[in-house]
Amino acid sequence: MKRFEAIEAVKEAINSGEDPFAILTACREGMEEVGKRFETGEFFLSELIYSAEVFKQVSDILEPRLLEGLSEADSQGVLVFGTPLGDIHDLGKNLVITVMRSQGFTIHDLGVDVPPQRFIDEIQRTDAPILAMSALITPAFVSMKEVISLLEEKGLRERTFVIIGGGVTTEFARKELGADAQTLDPTEAIQLCRAHMKSLDSLKA
């Protein structure tokens, strides 16, 4: 289905009185299917980009009708997300955020060139259990390291799962910086965050 067809179908469904939550759920299921096909290699990043853009536009239409009913309690997980100080790139970050939102995650997007203290403030404000940082150039490493040090300093490190991604990150960088996970793949990011949320649930249980 092309973008305009999908948007038309959503508008029609709204006009015919369908529950906006049911429409959103259907769209999420569609995105989940795209994610699965991406994981198996049937779909490429371009298909993910295209689908994410459709989802974003559909969400914009649905959002005013959903605002009252949605709460973070229904969320798959809450993340603070940003590109650290020294780096202004956001293509990868924005794509991952859209895909994650489509899968029911709540994202507090801090944008680009984010100072370390700003990440900490937002984690304290939102109580988010996951911090995601994306980078395309190495100067962001210094900021990432500082964020992780600050988490330790404030006693937040234990309860914050730190995931990094973006073109310049590697497993080597993850170890050196002291992050918990690293990936270049949006669907793997979802899996890692889901697994973390699941581990928190089992701890609570």
Place this chain on the structure above:
Amino acid sequence: MIQETMSRQERFEVVVALEKPDRVPVMPLMTAFAVRAQGLTQGEGWREPEKGFRAMLDTFKDLGGFDKLYKPNLFWPMIGGRFCATPVRVKIPGRQLPEDALNQIDERELISREDYDKIAAVGWNTFWEEHYEIMSGGRPIERLKTTQNRLLDEYIREVEICQSQDIYPLFGAYVDSSIMAYSMARTLTQFTIDLYEVPDKVKAAMDATCDDLIQNALDVIALTKIPLVFIVLERGSGFYYRLDIFEQFEWPYLQRYVDAFIAEGLTVWFHFDTDWSLNLPYLKQLPKGKCIADLDSTTDIFKAKEILGGHMCISGDVPASLLTLGTPEDVRKYCQRLIDGVGRDGGFFLTTGCECPVDAKFENVKMMIEVAKTYKGKD
């Protein structure tokens, strides 16, 4: 130290021709790194080209010398108004960014979907002649041309000075691949949507662009007189797009580039950022011993050797994260593994994976060069 029996130029030519050199040639693709290594701010390097040039030369010498100099300065050579790449907005340190920040591309929509038809009708060069001022919020293209021509003159002068000191800048011109050019002009997201929704328009514009880009690069090389063209690729890889898209929107134009450049006696350098594993088999269709596949460490370089070995020289791929966060010992091990696995029988150029990071540790870059000069490979 390995006993050297070849000049820097000979060593480079030998690996491109897939023969075995006296030792593996080596080059960090350094620009911003050199500026910082000389204690300058990035802003100073950008504002004062003479300081930028001196930083390249001094850092080259401080590192003990190596086989090619990626660029003699921070800027790229171009004839005024004849764009070899999309005129992206670059945020410059000391202007739009803090004084010692790294310059970064501010990716935005520079052309609209409707502009594909215009480009298809008038070609790449004429389009930008008309569109540049609109796109740049009123900056006259004549002003840009003056700046570009002045910097090109600088580049030519700097190349001559380098060569007189037995230092050889890598490329005579650079050029964007077709997908790279349009992805940067429309942004990755919008361009991807265009490929699905208006593929014929995209194709028609690319058809009308290819010859202009080739000619623009050839005209720069006629002035710089360095017989190597550096093709900037990233967005066309199998990391982003399925192979039928690559076959339609990237590969035919790359073949045209290579045919045209080789006909002029040039060496072709493919700067393959991101993972090109799926696309590598196509490269075997290109003439043997005329091109270099430059990998940034996201493509598996050992697999690349299996596919391209004996057909195309491979360069790469010391990762940015290793140079910034690792120790000299980490770098030594990594480079030795490359020489053992990719470089021992020739056809290999040890380089940084993409550009040498601004904050790479000096001793790490030095180690990379030292390994090439001392390590023969496992017996």
